[in-house]
Amino acid sequence: MPHVVTRSCCNDANCVYACPVNCIHPTPDEPDFATAEMLYIDPAACVDCGACMTACPVGAIRPHSVLAPDQLPFLEINADFYKGGRDRGPVLARVPAPLEVGEAAPPRVAIVGSGPAAMYAADEILTIPGASVDLYERLPVPYGLARFGVAPDHADTRRVAGTFDVIARQDGFRLHLGVEIGRDLTHADLLASHDAVVYAVGAASDRRLDLPGADGLGTATEFVGWYNGHPDHAGHAFDLSHRRAVIIGNGNVALDVARILTLDPEDLAATDIAPAALAVLRESRIEEVVVLARRGPADSAFTSSELLGLAAAVNVAVEGDLTDPGGLDTAAARKLALLAGLTAPGPGARVVLRYRSAPTAITPDGVLIGDDLLEAGLVLSSIGYHARPVPDLPFDEATGTVPHEKGRVTGTDRTYVTGWIKRGPNGFIGTNKTCARETVRTLVADLAARVPALS
Template sequence: MPHVITQACCADASCVHACPVNCIHPTPDEPDFATAEMLYIDPVSCVDCGACVGACPVGAIMPHTALAPEQQDFLGINEALTGTGRPARPQARVPTLVRLGPTRTTLRVAVVGAGPAALYAADELLRQPGVEVTVFDRLPVPHGLARYGVAPDHTSTRAVADLFTAIEDQPGFTYRLGVHVGEDVTAEELAAHHHAVVYATGAGTDRPLDIPGADLPGSTSATQVVGWYNDHPDHADAHVPLDHERAVIVGNGNVALDVARILATDPERLADTSIARHALEALRGSRVREVVVLGRRGPEHAAFTLPELVGLAARDDIELLIDAPGGIDPAAATTRQGRLTMEHLVRIADRPPHDAPEDAPRRRIILRFRTAPLEVTGSSRAEGLRVARTELATGADGRVHAVPCPDSAETIAAGLVLGSVGYRGVEVPGVPFDPETSTIPHRGGRVLDGGGGSELPGLYVVGWIKRGPRGFIGSNKTCARETVNALLADANEGRLPTPGPAARFEELLRSRRPAPATV
């Protein structure tokens, strides 16, 4: 096999379009692209040209001869994912970018948010002549979850910042950082001074752990801990107690595994990463030696991805254990990648214990399935988590739910309890918002009003605040293309509002924020 995709894959699909022989799958026009955890390279079709290596924004592709020992599993994964008999195409189809027609004035677009979705949208817009894009963000540093949400030891994923730098260097691109839309300037003021406004505010907060005791000190969210060790301004001062030998994380997505891995890693292994200095010093004094990661359902419903599991299982300094009452049945998975994940879990569960000296036992992570949280226990702080085993039952709504079995309740002693049950978007004052989905209502990227569902001229949405917190960093490229096409089509048809003078907005902004950062 000439080239292999590894766990750093972000489903960006740049490699797909660079490949001259269409050997990278699934492509964006194939039905399983939207749900694939990673792409793969067909070893029979690959001609070893290396075009995909340069196209990958996170360095996820390499020759099979260059794989590190901990990456060898990806040889088997790529081989297992091939052989589907996919029809050969010259390359994947992507939506054609609408061309902006001749204009008498520069098209001024404001983008609210500075994460991957925002920058992909800016990139698509700046491909047109006569377009200026100003990106606003309330934080002093751009790149959103690509900066503050990626674990510090995932250095290859953080390399996507190089792509963002190339976007930022284009003529017509400007940052206004440290400007909070909805407070420093209103949504109405922003719209009044731009032809269009694209909201790309993401899903920056977490869904709460809705059980008794969740508000006790020591019970918080994995999102807050991620922000703490990534030096997010909102979470840099968070209190993360590490004075107990055990921590418990409720939820088993990639964020949960990231946090578990950081808590279980020898701090000196993190010293040369981008981890916040205050977090590194706290981890150096940590007593945590075991992290339990809970999933309400069985292994077939695990929320983490196969690449994340493979990376964690390859760590020789962390003991990874599986607690799956009822067993692990690969046939219960509904996708090929799901079956591969289950097969890896079986192999991990069957591994013999690793010998370690008694005076230096390995830290460990336990993936515990079919377990539901009932209550955070403790008087003045979190001292444990009361849990119960679960079984699946069909509710009155016809949906299958994981139902706790009360007679199986037990308490897991822990000094730190973290909820990791998903992200949600936050409302921007003056912009329509659906509290049920925590998204901005839209039709093809055009923002809809909150009443009759009519389109609001000049307002658009992209990214997680558009479609909910799902997909990878690169998934925002297709999303951005749809939204930008809608904006450009409206511009060509004369449907965009006529804005006030740019100089007047600059005066307004300086009166509210005398020195907004531009980078």
């Protein structure tokens, strides 16, 4: 009877190194790790020791025998990953080697930001005896999108903050809240007082929708920030007086927003949703949230886990052709099967996943799709995130990232990047752990190499 990874998995791979039989994959050194929607336990190899449960920061792993009804699909999802056979490598997963700075003195490192990438980078640096980190965060509250992005009803995922609290309690960790680099301190200031500077500033802007009438259109980022009490977004007002809302784009963030708009507000009352947002949601007249996608169901941008979470919480209907065209990869085929298996919506507010519906214009009355007007009071775009340029660093506007080699910023001195500003807005909270590890390894190798040159 195996253990099973469920919805809240955030890909930090802690369980990989806890497992005595290397049956959790993909591991960070396997090529499909970067694109994996989650990690999976091989039911044929799991010996049910439970070590992975203790290692998991978000309670994503459960024994098969105690799965809740809405978690049962994960039994098949985990098993499916191993269906084609998989080389599981050595009996124990390869644990990364400890960091060595050689002859160099313990480093003092400045980290800009306090989101997941910053916290994992700090944790990695603090494995070096005597090292210290100064984290500079522009907001009065730490942990970035782990605090201001993750939906309030996903309490299990939010538990990752407990891991960050433990990191923050280590010797050598100093957090400076309300300090914006580029406004309160400069890059040169940080370089003058530290051995290296790591930027983990995320990707705070939205990709903008290029459509007639879309100027000034509300975004999912603003809505998420509003319901999570983000200081930059607390003042927004959203029109929830019409019976329909439309979200353009169908990634996980779009589904989060659709779920929050259709959940019974009393179910949200027990969460740490911003009280002002809860008060507005209590007065909401929205009965239907239409999530628009340009392409077909097999190309859905959301993950299977997110869809299962949505369907477990609210009514979901699909408007699109669910015929399997054949030749789909496992993840796409699974999404299609899950969409096809959704039960007919019951009474109450519902989310409609509508496919092959590219909007052509935004009007005061809703969204034009060709000649058809989809009436709505609230229209939000949710087509992805994009970073802003970082003062004093090179910037690639096309990808919204800082050019780098394994985390070392191209053409700069002692300057590094990690997280979304390094690789773009993709992956999960735990993906930033592997990303930060690569950056810190580059930083430490550079420090060790500098000693002979300086002496």
